[in-house]
Amino acid sequence: MTHQSATEIAAKISRVLAVLLGIFGLVSQQFFLLAIAFFIYMAVASETQAGQFDTLLRGLPVRRLMNRAVKTVSPDLALHEFIQAMLRERHIGFPVVDPATKKLVGMVHLSDIQGKDSTLRVADVMTPDAPTIRDDADAMAAFKEMGRRNFGRLVVVDAGGAIVGIISKTDLINVIKIRAVSEGVPSTTSQTTETPPVPSPSGRGLG
Known part of the structure; x- marks a missing residue:
């Protein structure tokens, strides 16, 4: 058994x-x-x-599921410009990358700018501790990390810390549904609202 x-x-x-x-x-x-x-x-x-x-x-590395087309914003971007970026890209959250060092310095989300002066910069409102996952990590580890960190997406980095992609809760849910059908496993995802097994009080997806 x-x-x-x-x-x-x-x-x-x-x-x-x-x-x-x-x-x-x-x-x-x-x-x-x-x-x-x-x-x-x-x-x-x-x-x-x-x-x-x-x-x-199980057995699926994050690199196989991630989206390699990563949209980022600068920490020096004014909030009114960030709003335009959200409208243009149709996302409500972005990794923040320092253009000089090319390093990930934070994460900014629509909820971070609500009620804030539009002349402030992204650096003034972003979450400095951006949620990341290694590209060689297990997909289930990414799912649990999303629940633990209360984010709908994780920035994927390589062994050197460079950004190589992004993976979302939706990506993982879709893979679960497809594999459940292909392997004949009765999936419960149709009864969930894409919430990871680790409970959290509120979600912060990245659009």
């Missing part, structure tokens, strides 16, 4: 037990048991989905 099969069997048993606990809590009017059953059921569903994602993304 494979690890995935064992996980699915354990998940089914846990769901049945959660339902039985919920029924008992409802009949006995012990509503705290009903609440516990609900949380157990949801936790099992989340764990099952994470296991499926891991199976379907």
